[in-house]
Amino acid sequence: MIKILQGDITTLAVDAIVNAANQVMLGGGGVDGAIHYAAGKELFEACLKVSEVAPGVRCPTGEARITPGFKLPAKSVIHTVGPVYRDGKHGEPEKLASCYRNSLALAAENNYKTIAFPCISTGIYGYPIVEATQIAVREATSFLATHPDMEVIFCCFSERDKRVYEDILKK
Numbered sequence: 001m002i003k004i005l006q007g008d009i010t011t012l013a014v015d016a017i018v019n020a021a022n023q024v025m026l027g028g029g030g031v032d033g034a035i036h037y038a039a040g041k042e043l044f045e046a047c048l049k050v051s052e053v054a055p056g057v058r059c060p061t062g063e064a065r066i067t068p069g070f071k072l073p074a075k076s077v078i079h080t081v082g083p084v085y086r087d088g089k090h091g092e093p094e095k096l097a098s099c100y101r102n103s104l105a106l107a108a109e110n111n112y113k114t115i116a117f118p119c120i121s122t123g124i125y126g127y128p129i130v131e132a133t134q135i136a137v138r139e140a141t142s143f144l145a146t147h148p149d150m151e152v153i154f155c156c157f158s159e160r161d162k163r164v165y166e167d168i169l170k171k
Contacts, residue, residue, distance in 0.1 A: 001151045002140055002169060005116075006162040009155040010038035013073035015112035016066070017155075018103050020120045021079040025050055025058040025065065031118040031157070035077060042070040043077065062098035066106050076110065078103045082121030085128065093135060096121055100139035108147055116153040119161050129161055133168045 009017050009031060019035045022028050025047040027036035036043055046067040050058040059065045064080040080103050083095040099120050107115040117136065121127035140152040156162040 002144070003151065003153045004162055004165045004169065005153060005155045006159055007155060009116055009118050010034055010072055012116045012153065012155060014114035014116050014153065015074065016076040016078050016107050016115045017072065017074040018115065018117045019077050019079045020118050021059060021081055023057045023059055023061065023081050025079050030123045038072055039069060039077065040071040043067060062095040062102065064099065064102035064106050066110070078106050078115070080120065082125055082127065085121060085126040088131065092127065096127065096132060096135050097139050100136055101143070104139070104143045107150070113149060114151045114153065116155045119156055122161070129164050133164050137165070137168050
């Protein structure tokens with residue numbers, strides 16, 4: 001099942017919320033900063049313990065890592081790094097799709113039944129909302145075909161983004 005909400009992802013009592021993180025995983029702006037703030041300093045400390053795969057890179061673009069949720073109502077935070085949008089011709093669609101696939105796979109591996117996503121890469125990373133939403137909905141729908149007991153929530157910060165998700169889900 002797919003649900004679309006408008007609100008603050010840090011308030012959702014779900015198994016996992018997804019953090020639109022950066023490769024360092026130590027907090028940042030937007031949803032990343034809000035999740036780190038709401039989870040408390042323990043999230044920062046847990047992220048520091050995630051092994052670097054390259055200097056300053058704990059989570060490469062398109063991959064996902066999991067930590068506890070600490071002070072959040074969510075059990076866990078799944079951190080994924082979306083692509084910076086250039087023109088859609090430099091692997092951005094595949095990298096964004098990989099964010100959703102890898103996050104959903106981590107949720108399934110942990111036997112989670114509910115996962116909430118923000119709008120990945122559509123803020124400072126500049127991914128056009130319509131194209132990003134099409135990828136998000138496609139990947140969630142494909143995943144749910146083999147995991148019908150799970151619920152995917154798209155938690156949009158703005159009413160405008162929520163309407164985009166609703167429109168695409170209707171198609």
